[in-house]
Amino acid sequence: MRVAFFGTRSYDRHYFDAVNAARPSSEQHELLYLEPRLTAQTAPLAAGFPAVCVFVNDSVTADVIGQLAAGGTKVIALRCAGFNNVDLAAAKSHGITVVRVPAYAxxxxxxxxxxxxxxxxxxxxxxxxxxxxxxxxxxxxxxxxxxxxxxxxxxxxxxxxxxxxxxxxxxxxxxxxxxxxxxxxxxxxxxxxxxxxxxxxxxxxxxxxxxxxxxxxxxxxxxxxxxxxxxxxxxxxxxxxxxxxxxxxxxxxxxxxxxxxxxxxxxxxxxxxxxxxxxxxxxxxxxxxxxxxxxxSGHQAFLTKEALSNIASTTLDNLSCLQRGEVCANRVEKS
Structure with missing residues (x-):
């Protein structure tokens, strides 16, 4: 699956590339790393990508989700546990699946x-x-x-x-x-x-x-x-x-x-x-x-080698699960 990563840093690239390379070739994903955060202004960068990967500081509002849907995005993969920055109702209305990493650190x-x-x-x-x-x-x-x-x-x-x-x-x-x-x-x-x-x-x-x-x-x-x-x-x-x-x-x-x-x-x-x-x-x-x-401190409590490896593994597993058409256990839906 082609995935556009927003707000990426060097540690994101290092761990996601390492974990992705270690997966079977059929389970590997095409990862594009973008430095800007996901906002209404940067959402067009995801056009043509079936999935986007976001973090806690990305703004996944109804407006942003509408733009993502218009560009063909079907999956929002959170590389974190929290999802309060995502408009789940908007995602549901646009048919976009939201998944997360529930416990990584x-x-x-x-x-x-x-x-x-x-x-x-x-x-x-x-x-x-x-x-x-x-x-x-x-x-x-x-x-x-x-x-x-x-x-x-x-x-x-x-x-x-x-x-x-x-x-x-x-x-x-x-x-x-x-x-x-x-x-x-x-x-x-x-x-x-x-x-x-x-x-x-x-x-x-x-x-x-x-x-x-x-x-x-x-x-x-x-x-x-x-x-x-x-x-x-x-x-x-x-x-x-x-x-x-x-x-x-x-x-x-x-x-x-x-x-x-x-x-x-x-x-x-x-x-x-x-x-x-x-x-x-x-x-x-x-x-x-x-x-x-x-x-x-600047939101670094999660920043351990073990956590970064777990984040990458679970995120890519979530994407593979959806790509196979299976129900993902880490899916987040509007209650």
Whole structure:
């Protein structure tokens, strides 16, 4: 199948080419890598391609899908788990099949969330910069022991379960909130509570739930007000889970003790791009950078060798499955 890849980077090419070459010749696909993100302006580049492959920062709106359909595209293959950037109703109306990679880096993302937590808590990023300038002072580098602290996990899918297990290993009391409690968490002693109780009792809160209408701005002014003063908030899931302006207010009043994010609700067109020449033009994101107790990374939690290999394998398997006329288990449809 001929596939137009949008928003590709060097690591995409490396892993997809390697995995594609290792497949039987009959199962290999013709891959065209495009650097621009998929938008209404770049959609015409996919004309004549039966499939397009997109990532979390591509804009797969009704307008874009209409253009893809007009150009002959029949498949939208997401090389990620999230699909909130795809208008599924529009895809269905145009007869376009949407497939995804449901779980490719649960360990990597959970481990990265822990890395953000530890870095921010123990001020490792500050110490690194100081030492490189010859400053070995320890002033204002105090952190806190994780052992004995209460950690709240919002969302206990595969990533949340792994994060919870790691926190239990640190000697933490782990609270969780999810509409469907995970058996693994229950067996290990994780306590499921209401969202309000989790907010009130947690010293650290980590987000691991999908973005959907019910979870959009889940962390808002009302929930922040219920949180324990000085709480640390970590988000490696989806930016839209957090009302960023409300979080900034909580940081300014010192109610929120620290924030670590790998995702941002307006990251489209900013993350995955080099903004160093012109500077970040997003005023809200720029404001976050001014806080000494905020750590921002650029949506890299998934970026491990294992994850990239799994993404490539599953994506190409999805395409082969559809090419054979079979029902793909990783198909995403409008509910």
């Amino acid at each position: 649960p360990d990597g993302v959970a481990e990265f969330a822990v890395a953000l937590l530890l870095t921010l808590n123990r001020k490792i990023h500050k110490a690194y910069n100081r030492v490189r300038e010859g400053n070995f002072s320890l002033d204002h580098l105090e952190g806190f022991n994780l052992a004995g602290k209460t950690v709240g996990v919002i969302g206990t899918g595969k990533i949340g379960q792994i994060f919870a297990r790691i926190m239990l290993g640190f000697g933490c009391r782990v609270l969780a909130y999810d509409v469907a409690p995970a058996e693994d968490c229950l067996k290990r002693g994780v306590q499921y509570v209401s969202l309000d109780q989790l907010a009130a009792e947690s010293d650290v809160i980590s987000l691991h739930c999908p973005l959907m209408p019910a979870t959009h701005h889940l962390v808002n002014a009302a929930l922040l007000a219920k949180m324990k003063p000085g709480v640390m908030l970590v988000n490696t899931s989806r930016g839209g889970l957090i009302d960023t302006k409300a979080v900034i207010h909580a940081l300014k009043t010192h109610h929120l003790g620290a924030l670590a994010i790998d995702v941002y609700e307006e990251e489209e067109g900013v993350f995955f791009e080099d903004q160093s020449v012109d500077g970040v033009q997003d005023d809200v994101l720029a404001r976050l950078f001014t806080f000494p107790n905020v750590l921002v």
